[in-house]
Amino acid sequence: MLTKAPGYLVRWTLLVLLLLPGMVLAGEPLTLHAADGVSVYGTLERAQAHNRNVILLFHQARGNRHEYDPLLPVLHQLGYDTLAIDQRAGGDLFGGHNQTVEKLGRSTGYLAAMPDLEAALAWARQRHYGRIVAVGSSYTSALVILLAARHPHALAAVASFSPGEYFDDPNLVKNAAAKIAMPFYITTDPDEAGNVDEVLRDAHGGNIVHYRPAAGVHGASTLVQARDPRGYQANLASFTAFLRQVAHAHH
Secondary structure, X not given: OOOOHHHHHHHHHHHHHHHHHHHHOOOEEEEEEOOOOOXXXXXXXXXXXXXXXXXXXXXXXXXXXXXXXXXXXXXXXXXXEEEEEEOOOOOOHHHOOOHHHHHHOOOOOOHHHHHHHHHHHHHHHHOOOXXXXXXXXXXXXXXXXXXXXXXXXXXXXXXXXOOOOOOOOOOHHHHHHOOOOOOEEEEOOHHHHHHHHHHOOOOOOOOEEEEOOOOOOOHHHHHOOXXXXXXXXXXXXXXXXXXXXXXXXXX
């Protein structure tokens, strides 16, 4: 038995070394604290050590941070760390569980989740990321427009998948969109194109990338093969091209 021990240890050492990069860059659970005291749960995934680029990922209604799981390898390959959070308006879609809703005891209205996005942005600024990109899906695609209008110098870019005037004030989102001067990616599925036209009614400028897909589905699911087999390839190519431009822009 003693004669086999060195070989056994070598094999285990090699296995550990092979797994180590994945272990080092594995998801790191985070608890953020919104301004109103609510605990917001999320996961940080690092693309590389000492990164200056991060994408903040906000899910759709009845969803959770796992909406974006299929996209994380692509975003990391582009050189972005990712922080995906469970907002207080959400649920158990996408095979995941919304920890923030669970701890709070209920899911709230959409606009009530705004402090959760603010907390994620504050966290990224405290970590001194040089480029912070906010991505929203469905109701959060409207909230990220509000976030960008409120923090014009904190975000490097904003991406909005299927926005609309989802709140009581029918002009809230379009008024915010008109104030955005940073790189601004906006899109939706063809059946909801009128919603984006409404949001962009007063927004004009070379900063806006208004992508009109030939095929698509609601929200950021339009980037995921299993959820949008017809449109995802072209839609993901468009979005990743935008992110590459942002990553290489002077900032």
